[in-house]
Amino acid sequence: MLQLSLSWLGLGSTAAFPWHLLLLGGTSWILARILACIYVFYDNCCRLRCFPQPPKPNWFWGHLGMMKSNEEGMQFAAQLGHYFRDIHLCWVGPVYPVLRLIHPKFIAPLLQASAAVAPKEMTHYGLLKPWLGDGLLLSSGDKWSHHRRLLTPAFHFDILKPYVKIFNKSVNIMHAKWQQLTTKGSAHLDMFEHISLMTLDSLQKCIFSFDSNCQESPSEYIAAILELSSLIMKRQRQLFLRMDFLYYLTADGQRFRKACDLVHDFTDAVIRERRRTLHSQGVDEFVKAKAKSKTLDFIDVLLLAKDEHGEVLSDEDIRAEADTFMFGGHDTTASGLSWTLYNLARHPEYQERCRQEVRELLRDRDPEEIEWDDLAQLPFLTMCIKESLRLHPPVTMISRCCTKDVVLPDGRVIPKGALRISGRRGLGRMVVPRNNVDLFVYDPFRFDPETPQKRSPLAFIPFSAGPRNCIGQTFALNEMKVALALTLLRFRILPDDKEPRRQPELILRAEGGLWLRVEPLSTGTQ
Numbered sequence: 001m002l003q004l005s006l007s008w009l010g011l012g013s014t015a016a017f018p019w020h021l022l023l024l025g026g027t028s029w030i031l032a033r034i035l036a037c038i039y040v041f042y043d044n045c046c047r048l049r050c051f052p053q054p055p056k057p058n059w060f061w062g063h064l065g066m067m068k069s070n071e072e073g074m075q076f077a078a079q080l081g082h083y084f085r086d087i088h089l090c091w092v093g094p095v096y097p098v099l100r101l102i103h104p105k106f107i108a109p110l111l112q113a114s115a116a117v118a119p120k121e122m123t124h125y126g127l128l129k130p131w132l133g134d135g136l137l138l139s140s141g142d143k144w145s146h147h148r149r150l151l152t153p154a155f156h157f158d159i160l161k162p163y164v165k166i167f168n169k170s171v172n173i174m175h176a177k178w179q180q181l182t183t184k185g186s187a188h189l190d191m192f193e194h195i196s197l198m199t200l201d202s203l204q205k206c207i208f209s210f211d212s213n214c215q216e217s218p219s220e221y222i223a224a225i226l227e228l229s230s231l232i233m234k235r236q237r238q239l240f241l242r243m244d245f246l247y248y249l250t251a252d253g254q255r256f257r258k259a260c261d262l263v264h265d266f267t268d269a270v271i272r273e274r275r276r277t278l279h280s281q282g283v284d285e286f287v288k289a290k291a292k293s294k295t296l297d298f299i300d301v302l303l304l305a306k307d308e309h310g311e312v313l314s315d316e317d318i319r320a321e322a323d324t325f326m327f328g329g330h331d332t333t334a335s336g337l338s339w340t341l342y343n344l345a346r347h348p349e350y351q352e353r354c355r356q357e358v359r360e361l362l363r364d365r366d367p368e369e370i371e372w373d374d375l376a377q378l379p380f381l382t383m384c385i386k387e388s389l390r391l392h393p394p395v396t397m398i399s400r401c402c403t404k405d406v407v408l409p410d411g412r413v414i415p416k417g418a419l420r421i422s423g424r425r426g427l428g429r430m431v432v433p434r435n436n437v438d439l440f441v442y443d444p445f446r447f448d449p450e451t452p453q454k455r456s457p458l459a460f461i462p463f464s465a466g467p468r469n470c471i472g473q474t475f476a477l478n479e480m481k482v483a484l485a486l487t488l489l490r491f492r493i494l495p496d497d498k499e500p501r502r503q504p505e506l507i508l509r510a511e512g513g514l515w516l517r518v519e520p521l522s523t524g525t526q
Contacts, residue, residue, distance in 0.1 A: 040417070041095060047415045048097055053089040054080060062091030069237070070511065071501040074396075087408070104456035105409050110400050111458065111466035115144050118406070120468070121399035124506070127232055127242070128327070131260050133316065135324030136471060148471065150313060151321060154301040155471055160478065161372045162294045163206050167482040168369050170202040173215045175490055182520045186494065190513035191338035195483070199330040199337075200225060202479060207298040207322055208270045221266045224259040229331060231256045233505045267319045274299050275315070298325060325472065332394040333476045335507040336462075337483055338514050339392035340385050342500065343442045345493040345516050350444055354381045355488045368489060370482045378481055381488075383444040385480055389462035391442060396504045398464055492519040 056062055066076055067090070077100075080088060086103040101107045110118050119140040132138055136147055153159070174194055181187040197215050200222050204210050212219040231252055235241055247253040278286050283304065290296040302318045313321070344351040357380050362368050406414040446453065463470035470476070487493070494517035500510035 044097065044415045044417065047413060048089055048099075050412050051087060051089040051099060052084055053091070054083075056091065060094055062093050062096075064092050066090075067092070069504050071503075074502050074504060099414060104458035107398075108456075108458055109406050109408060110402070110414075111398070111461075111464065111468075113402070113406065113466070115467055116141050117404050118400040118402050118468075121401040124236060124399070127235055130244075130256070131228055131232075131263065132324045132327060133320030135320040137324045137328060144468075146307065147313075147317065147321065148467075150305040150307060151302070151471060153305065154298055155474060157474075159296065159301060160475060162296075163202075163475065164370065164372050164375070164478060164482060166202055166205045167479050168486070170198050170205070170215070171483045171486045173201065174198040175486065177215065178491065178518055179520060182491075182518060186517045186519040188496070188515060189518050190515050191341055192334060192509060192514050195337050196226070196330060196334040197222070198483065199333045199479065200326075203326055203329050205297075206475075207325055208267075209295055209297045209299075210270065220262065224262045225326065225330070227259045228256065228263065229327070229506070231259070236505065263323060264319060267322050268315065270299060271303075271315050271318050271322075274303055278303055298322060328470075329472060329476065331507045333479055335392075335394035335509065336385070336389055336476070337480050338510075339394075339508070340388040340480070340484060341487070341493050341516060342495070342514055343388045343391065344384060344488070345495040347442055350384055350442075351488060351493060354384055354484070357381055358485045358489050361485075362489065368486070370485050374485075375478055375481050378485060379449065380444065381481060381485060382477075383447040385477070385484065386447040386460070386462075387442055387444040390446070390460060391440070392502070392508055393462050394507045396508050398461075490521060492521055493517070494519060
């Protein structure tokens with residue numbers, strides 16, 4: 001049989017030559033990339049030798065076994081901060097360095113750097129991308145700067161004032177449930193469960209002007225938000241499911257995608273309807289109607305936002321920001337408020353002083369409602385919230401990954417690309433001197449405005465600091481003040497028999513929930 005081949009045709013060596021070149025070129029490029037990565041890693045290792053580190057229990061896993069998301073892990077992190085004082089190095093596996101900054105003077109260059117130089121580290125936050133898109137939490141560079149400018153008016157005092165009434169109504173609904181649960185005396189309640197629903201209720205009204213009645217009956221949208229948060233936390237603990245194509249093959253991945261679609265469809269429907277109303281009425285009439293009814297919500301502000309060139313946010317951008325606010329606003333506020341109630345339950349003398357402050361403020365007022373001007377008239381209650389945020393910050397870590405070398409005050413350099421983490425809890429320890437034995441004692445007088453302490457402004461940053469600080473911190477503090485004031489006015493909060501075990505995830509939780517006893521105050525007592 002005639003054998004046809006390239007060599008028989010006399011073309012073998014000629015035809016194969018380009019393929020040999022292509023194969024050689026591709027192999028050389030891959031080898032060059034590998035060698036470049038090895039050199040960069042070696043160079044970074046050499047430059048990181050100036051930072052102290054605890055002994056590695058295992059050469060392959062590094063310090064990973066010590067970095068646990070539980071009470072023991074938090075205690076170990078506190079011990080490292082106490083021992084190394086300023087900054088130390090840990091390894092996640094054999095090739096992933098993590099620098100933990102403790103002292104305010106060392107974190108300052110990082111937090112004060114521009115968003116382009118020190119963007120957020122996306123190892124954990126990247127899991128939120130399919131849900132939150134390119135909102136303020138996850139975006140970077142020019143897009144982040146542009147959106148930050150456009151969103152700032154949404155948190156102006158004039159916009160925030162009407163929200164106080166919404167906070168009152170949502171808290172009243174939660175308290176009505178508590179009154180039913182405590183008809184026979186005290187009730188044993190998981191603060192996170194009840195307060196998360198309350199904050200979600202408030203946010204849905206403030207963002208969308210939508211009342212889902214979620215505190216009293218099931219809401220599909222609220223259930224999807226809670227499920228997304230739960231699935232994100234579960235995925236964080238499953239290292240092999242960090243890859244999207246694997247995750248979406250699992251049952252959890254399919255549930256995550258379905259919940260994302262439901263949340264996005266709800267937000268998109270509100271935006272389409274609101275934009276249709278805006279176009280039919282015109283901007284002036286739309287604004288007049290909203291001002292008259294005092295119902296200008298977050299979506300309205302974003303729809304009306306324009307930059308200096310007249311550019312507006314797209315529907316996709318508005319959805320990303322609304323979903324980001326919904327996610328960032330409910331869990332963090334619920335965590336901060338729950339741990340504040342826990343600390344006040346353990347210190348009844350401070351709880352009673354807060355209660356007397358609220359009673360004095362609302363004396364002879366009917367109905368008992370916190371108004372905008374009242375928020376500045378609760379100094380001791382504010383001190384209690386701040387001290388709780390120091391001891392139990394809702395977000396325990398601030399993660400950054402710099403695109404350039406960062407020079408520290410002592411001349412040492414954090415190399416480009418190495419992961420940096422600053423512990424908010426470690427920074428909170430700088431509120432008092434290091435040799436003070438009451439470091440971990442709940443003491444609201446650390447924040448007494450009458451006796452200001454000499455400390456770095458970066459020693460207490462529950463809402464971060466610098467250009468990427470939390471844009472909604474005033475909103476969150478206002479909601480916490482309203483909820484805490486009304487709660488202490490109507491209920492006595494008592495500690496549970498079992499001490500909670502902290503569980504740092506996306507926010508600081510408690511294993512199995514944060515359980516406290518709630519006891520209604522009689523009318524005569526009030």
